[in-house]
Amino acid sequence: MNGKHNRRTFLTATSAGLLTSIAGCTRGGTGSDDSANTDSKSDGGADIPLKKYQQADIDWKQFEDSKINIGAVQHPWVDAIKPAVPIFEKLTGIDVVWNILPENQFRTKRQTDASTGAGQFDVFFMDQVVNQYRHEGWLQPLDPYFDDSSLYDESWYHPGDMFDASKWQAHGGGYSDKWTGLPITVEVQTQFYRTDLYEKHGLTVAETLDQFRQNAKTIHEAESDIAGTVGRGQKGYGMNIYILNTFLREFGTSLWTDFPNNSGLDTDGTIDAAKWYVNLLKDYGPQDASTQTWSDVLTTMQEGRAGHIVADANLFWPDLTGSDSKVGDKIGIAKAPKPADGQFSPNAYNWQISTSKNAKNSKQGFLFMLWATSKPTNTWMHLNNDAAFSVRQSVWKNDEFRSRVGEDFAQITLDSLKAAKPDPFDRKYPQWGQQYSEELQRAIAGQKSAEAAMKKAATVAENIYSG
Amino acid sequence: MSTPTQTQSETRTKPEGKIARVRRLWNDHLPIWFIAPMATVMVLITFFPGAYDLYLSLIKEPTLNVFAADFVGLSNFSTAFSRGGALHSLIITITVVVSALILESVLGFVLAALVAGVGSGRVKSFYRVLFIIPMAVAPVSLATIGRIMLNSEVGIIPYVINSATPFTAPAFLSKMPLLTVILMDTWNWTPFMFIIFYAGLSSVPDTLVEASRVDGAPLWRRYVHVIIPYMKPVVFVATLIRMIDLFRTFGVVYGLTQGGPGTATQLVSINIYEQMFVNNQVTVAAAIAVVYLIMVVALCNIVIAKVGFDGVWD
Numbered sequence: 001m002n003g004k005h006n007r008r009t010f011l012t013a014t015s016a017g018l019l020t021s022i023a024g025c026t027r028g029g030t031g032s033d034d035s036a037n038t039d040s041k042s043d044g045g046a047d048i049p050l051k052k053y054q055q056a057d058i059d060w061k062q063f064e065d066s067k068i069n070i071g072a073v074q075h076p077w078v079d080a081i082k083p084a085v086p087i088f089e090k091l092t093g094i095d096v097v098w099n100i101l102p103e104n105q106f107r108t109k110r111q112t113d114a115s116t117g118a119g120q121f122d123v124f125f126m127d128q129v130v131n132q133y134r135h136e137g138w139l140q141p142l143d144p145y146f147d148d149s150s151l152y153d154e155s156w157y158h159p160g161d162m163f164d165a166s167k168w169q170a171h172g173g174g175y176s177d178k179w180t181g182l183p184i185t186v187e188v189q190t191q192f193y194r195t196d197l198y199e200k201h202g203l204t205v206a207e208t209l210d211q212f213r214q215n216a217k218t219i220h221e222a223e224s225d226i227a228g229t230v231g232r233g234q235k236g237y238g239m240n241i242y243i244l245n246t247f248l249r250e251f252g253t254s255l256w257t258d259f260p261n262n263s264g265l266d267t268d269g270t271i272d273a274a275k276w277y278v279n280l281l282k283d284y285g286p287q288d289a290s291t292q293t294w295s296d297v298l299t300t301m302q303e304g305r306a307g308h309i310v311a312d313a314n315l316f317w318p319d320l321t322g323s324d325s326k327v328g329d330k331i332g333i334a335k336a337p338k339p340a341d342g343q344f345s346p347n348a349y350n351w352q353i354s355t356s357k358n359a360k361n362s363k364q365g366f367l368f369m370l371w372a373t374s375k376p377t378n379t380w381m382h383l384n385n386d387a388a389f390s391v392r393q394s395v396w397k398n399d400e401f402r403s404r405v406g407e408d409f410a411q412i413t414l415d416s417l418k419a420a421k422p423d424p425f426d427r428k429y430p431q432w433g434q435q436y437s438e439e440l441q442r443a444i445a446g447q448k449s450a451e452a453a454m455k456k457a458a459t460v461a462e463n464i465y466s467g
Numbered sequence: 468m469s470t471p472t473q474t475q476s477e478t479r480t481k482p483e484g485k486i487a488r489v490r491r492l493w494n495d496h497l498p499i500w501f502i503a504p505m506a507t508v509m510v511l512i513t514f515f516p517g518a519y520d521l522y523l524s525l526i527k528e529p530t531l532n533v534f535a536a537d538f539v540g541l542s543n544f545s546t547a548f549s550r551g552g553a554l555h556s557l558i559i560t561i562t563v564v565v566s567a568l569i570l571e572s573v574l575g576f577v578l579a580a581l582v583a584g585v586g587s588g589r590v591k592s593f594y595r596v597l598f599i600i601p602m603a604v605a606p607v608s609l610a611t612i613g614r615i616m617l618n619s620e621v622g623i624i625p626y627v628i629n630s631a632t633p634f635t636a637p638a639f640l641s642k643m644p645l646l647t648v649i650l651m652d653t654w655n656w657t658p659f660m661f662i663i664f665y666a667g668l669s670s671v672p673d674t675l676v677e678a679s680r681v682d683g684a685p686l687w688r689r690y691v692h693v694i695i696p697y698m699k700p701v702v703f704v705a706t707l708i709r710m711i712d713l714f715r716t717f718g719v720v721y722g723l724t725q726g727g728p729g730t731a732t733q734l735v736s737i738n739i740y741e742q743m744f745v746n747n748q749v750t751v752a753a754a755i756a757v758v759y760l761i762m763v764v765a766l767c768n769i770v771i772a773k774v775g776f777d778g779v780w781d
Contacts, residue, residue, distance in 0.1 A: 073559070104744065108744060115529065115530075132747060178471075227620060230620075233728075234725060234727065235726075235727050235728075236725065236745075284616075286619045286620045287619035287636075287637075287641070288619045288638040288639070288640050288641040288642075290727070290728040291640040291641050291643070291644075291724060291727065296614070299618075299621060300620045300621060302622050303620070305620040305621060306620070383545065430745060430747050431746040431747070434741065434745050434746055438727065438729045438730060439729070441727050442729035444728070445642070445727075445728035445729065446640075458549070463550065464550075
């Protein structure tokens with residue numbers, strides 16, 4: 001053994017040891033928020049017949065008596081799938097160990113795991129940094145596994161059932177022709193409005209941006225203590241720009257009209273979209289619109305302090321219409337508005353699960369990914385475990401699911417997901433996306449004009465690639 | 468009388484045993500062995516992180532394999548100041564440190580003087596507990612509570628201002644973010660200054676104060692010429708500790724504003740965090756951290772050298 005190998009082995013082992021010792025580990029099975037970081041063996045809460053999986057031409061038992069580590073954020077998907085995991089363990093003989101952490105901590109741990117080559121996680125949650133990870137060579141494309149007949153059966157898996165937007169984002173959002181992971185959840189932007197206020201002021205639900213603004217104006221001026229609209233103004237790539245990206249596409253432009261030379265952020269369409277969003281919030285939004293996060297806008301709507309909003313359907317609907325909301329029975333849902341001459345293309349966001357180059361049990365991990373996103377598991381999660389983020393069209397069309405979540409919500413979400421255009425996260429998106437969102441926040445706060453903000457954002461984004 | 472052979476054998480050095488060798492090593496270098504544990508701890512907790520930070524700031528991409536690292540000179544420092552907002556965040560930090568330090572020191576001293584002047588022991592005790600409460604709130608909790616309380620739609624502070632005064636509540640976090648975070652920090656940490664100043668005031672000998680009173684000095688003169696000079700070491704240590712702590716401020720400000728709107732409240736600590744964990748620019752974050760570390764250490768040493776030893780620690 002040479003010194004280099006010793007050093008590498010030592011570093012890998014040390015990193016893995018540290019990660020293991022720090023991570024909160026759980027095993028497969030039922031879990032609740034309280035028990036998220038405790039060792040609780042499954043109770044086999046799910047009742048999915050094994051034959052639904054055994055019908056597949058897949059050798060489920062080929063890795064019997066092995067174990068996989070899953071790195072995950074504290075997310076409803078984890079809560080929804082954990083009761084079904086004993087089915088997977090029984091089907092495959094693979095033991096599932098969860099490592100569940102708050103989102104920011106998880107991001108740090110994931111980066112350490114991937115960049116040091118520790119390979120502790122066989123499967124992990126993946127988000128906007130997918131192309132950075134792919135570009136750095138930390139991610140493992142799943143295509144070889146799809147080509148392995150002992151691991152994959154297309155006729156059973158039905159990949160065509162997944163939304164195109166979800167599959168597209170799982171292929172690096174157009175930056176890769178290979179599977180970078182499998183999508184597990186999707187959120188799409190829709191419009192929520194106060195039915196009582198709309199009725200009181202004789203408003204019709206907005207289909208266009210002009211109508212949306214007009215409705216906001218009417219409510220803002222007529223109601224002394226209610227803002228016409230509310231929206232994310234806070235910086236961050238899941239915040240203000242996530243909403244604005246819907247509108248800039250509807251204004252006929254997109255991000256990176258010529259990658260990596262032209263960011264598209266200073267095109268007329270982007271500037272017009274930014275002006276529209278900034279003015280909407282400044283004129284008819286809350287006073288502190290520039291600092292509102294998604295949870296702030298949710299609270300404002302729940303408290304009945306705003307007329308309407310564009311936000312993530314699946315994320316907001318249960319909270320807006322549930323018992324925590326003061327206006328639970330007065331919330332309507334509709335498609336996001338678009339310009340009169342624009343194309344409806346709401347933004348959407350997918351979480352996916354991936355495997356790293358250094359994972360020791362990637363094949364086992366792939367079996368888990370396949371099982372977790374398969375029709376039987378996905379349908380069970382959505383019918384029996386309160387999930388409402390399916391990446392499969394069949395779930396949104398399922399009558400039992402539609403009666404559970406509401407016909408309007410299901411149909412509007414389905415239509416929106418079919419038309420959705422998620423953000424394409426290039427490898428340096430975290431860098432320029434953050435500064436793009438800072439510039440937009442400055443405009444919403446009134447520190448500069450929307451046009452100046454977008455031009456600055458364009459310069460920043462292009463400079464990051466040019467040097 | 469011994470024979471020459473006998474003399475040689477007696478004077479020849481006997482082979483030294485292992486235990487004897489260890490004992491000699493121990494005795495010969497005794498001071499080093501006593502210092503060694505502390506030196507090791509210092510290297511591990513101070514030198515190593517600093518050296519690793521410096522290493523990260525000089526390479527292109529983070530890697531644990533030092534021999535495979537691509538050293539890029541001062542390029543990351545250049546990026547930190549040209550694109551990374553290092554200078555802007557330094558200015559914001561210094562603004563917050565100076566403003567909050569002045570506010571907290573003055574308020575802390577005034578509160579301490581007021582409580583010290585209260586006659587009843589029970590009332591004194593009540594005020595002491597009351598004023599200490601804000602310091603017990605964790606920064607993240609404070610930020611969360613602050614965000615809700617200051618929210619223009621559902622917050623209690625704008626509600627009270629709007630309903631109980633003729634004024635309209637300002638948008639605290641979007642229109643006056645820097646002032647808001649300074650005031651929030653002042654609320655949170657004035658108790659710290661209060662406690663130390665209160666202890667300092669209690670240590671001023673009654674005879675001194677009494678003598679100045681007998682001499683006819685009014686209250687303000689007693690404070691300016693007797694009490695405050697006596698308390699100089701306490702004031703210095705309290706402000707030094709608080710100054711160092713203010714340079715490290717992160718949680719409250721990040722929780723309240725995330726450094727915004729834009730970068731209006733982007734302290735250096737927030738800038739480093741964002742470069743590191745949001746932008747994934749580890750090397751640029753390290754470069755900013757190196758500059759910041761040098762600046763804060765230098766500043767503290769200057770303060771200690773120029774102010775601390777001038778009649779305080781000498």
